[in-house]
Amino acid sequence: MKQHIAKLAGLAAALVAAAASAAPPQRWQLNMTPGVTETARTAYEMHMIMLWICVVIGIVVFGAMFVAMFKFRKSKGVVPDTHWTHSTKMEVLWTVVPVLILIVMAVPATRGLMLMTDTSKAELTVKVTGYQWKWRYEIVDYRGQPQSVNFMSSLDFASNKARILGSGIDARTVENYLLNVDKPLVLPTDTKIRFLFTADDVIHAWWVPELGWKQDAIPGFVNEAWTNIEEAGTYRGQCTELCGKDHGFMPIVVEAVPKAEFAQWLVENSKAAPGAAAAVAAQAK
């Protein structure tokens, strides 16, 4: 009994927290968000480092320009210094210093990229297939056991009705318009998850901003990525490679849940004999 109350309290707290820090995208949003994975935080940090360096360089360079525009005007009677035409010293300086700045940027970028490409030792493998214009999700294996979850995930009914040209339905009245699906992908938190991407027809791309990366889904080829979701929640993304007329209408929804809940979802959605999935579910408890 106490365990159930504790679980409910935890769930309530999570809901309150989720409502307070409302999910992206937000109206008037200016910046990327740090996301819910180490990968997303890496991307965010590299983005912010680059942004600040560029802002500082911009202030210096544009500052010099504005000073020049005010100080060195003909209307002020300034005589141009026509003999000052070159300086090898300055050329060397403003070649070498930028190279050093680039090296400073390249080091964390390299480390970040190496982190993002290491798909080894994953507990769960998910295969994602892009179609015109929906996604197929298959849970390939979980904790060494092959799984048989396999389903299509398409734009939800309400969005699909509203988006028709001349539908008369105001998009603002549809909840999570174009960012909602009929059947989301459920994934466990605190688990290293390996993704395999391919496509059935043309090139698509799978992107959930809060997970921190995107990967192309290419017909006839298999691409890899990994994630480890730290926080439970619902994360929304979209196809990000032009794939035809409904490219903008094949979103992605990931529901990250605690492992026990995920194991339960596996059982409920397995197409094969319930035995294997149930064994894993029992393990999770």
Next chain:
Amino acid sequence: MATHAAEHDHHDHDHKPEGFLDRWLFTTNHKDIGTLYLVFAFIMFCIGGAMSGVIRLELMSPGLQWVHPEFFNQMTTVHALVMIFGGVMPAFVGLANWMIPLQIGAPDMALPRMNNWSFWILPFAFAMLLGTLFMDSGAPAGGWTLYPPLSIQGGSNVAFTIFAIHLMGISSIMGAINIIATILNMRAPKMDLLQMPLFTWSWLITAFLLIAVMPVLAGAVTMLLTDKFFGTSFFSAAGGGDPVMFQHIFWFFGHPEVYIMILPAFGIVSEIIPTFARKPLFGYQAMVYAVASIAFLSFIVWAHHMFTVGMPLGGELYFMYATMLIAVPTGVKVFNWVTTMWRGSMTFETPMLFALAFVILFTIGGFSGLMLAIVPADFQYHDTYFVVAHFHYVLVTGAVFAIIAAVYYWWPKWTGRMYNEKAGQFHFWWSAIFVNLLFFPQHFLGLAGMPRRIPDYNVAFADWNFISSIGAFGMLVTLPMMFFILWQSKRAGVTAAAQSWEGARGLEWTVPSPAPHHTFQTPPDIDSSKLAHGDITDVA
């Protein structure tokens, strides 16, 4: 001809051919061909602009109000093809045709009849491309980058688009050959390479880029054609091919292509800032070497357009480092422009306003480009509006502002008339405000998660999209605005002097305004006081 030249003074070299067809269809004159290219480019900017108007109209609010998604994709695809191949590139070639012979003291281009054909191919190419809009299968709708398998899903537009691209490529290659032959062979005596104006230098280098990469594009699109119609499977995995190979081949063309579209702009800005600062270009030699370095580096960075295709780690790291390196020579150029301004004596006529806005806004585009080079961050930026913002900053506030600056700058030389300066400055400020309203919010949209090439979006993206669309409509107004300003100038503008700007230097300013139909029939005698801001040690 030679004996006549000795007897007549230069006023007689204004004989233009009688008859409309003789003057315009059969012309071999670099000035008239330059005019043809510029007029064609302006028309194409209007057509491409109309398409962007459709795009921004649909994107003004969430929900689909105006067009079907299929048509929207045709608009985004053809908008880009028209702007790149019909707007920016022909405009720069038009400026090259007009100004290179004048800047180097040559009577015309090396191959005048090939020059005529280089231009006249273009209206046919674009008639074919734009004609697809009226066909059953519609215009191409797979993006200007034509990635297979999607691009091959198109109907008959695939064939017409590919033929049109072949024609445009032939036009560019012939033009490039002409430019190289002219610059290397027909400079006036005493004009060494390292005394040429920066605009001419930038075109010499751009011409080599064109010859190197247009054939690669031709190869790529021909493989698309055979995959669709002749049973090959270059890009189809089922037949043993690879869709990603197309991307590698396309971007091997595509990356140098974007430098083809910006190097002449650098040359223009390097002419204008010294003129209005009344001071020679700072670091002339460094500026030449910077353009050459940028051109060289542009060949070895192509896969930064493909960071999410699944390249191995080593490949991604290499392309990241190489791409970051391009910031160095580009930065050198920006620093030299600023130093040219420093301790100058500046006035701010319209060409200078556009040139200064170029330096600031192109640099902002450069910053977002540097951010895009960082692969871990690019995984979040790729295929979002952050990329759209980046390339529109470098192409619109970059290349197009430089083209506008060049037109205002050389207009008195071409027409013998000044434009109305107040009107020109109004055009500038209007453009500067609306172009930033149009593109700056697109950075935010990309960072917030809005993908590219979508006709509709979640309501969270609505606010910045609305502002961007207001910016777009404001920018569309500038097309008739500029046309009107220039039209008025031709009709009733103040007569211009040969040296139309106080600080202007260079051979083009030694001929009358308007420049006679034939100039430099005999090579000019050059002294350093007449040179453009080239590598001169003493200035009058």
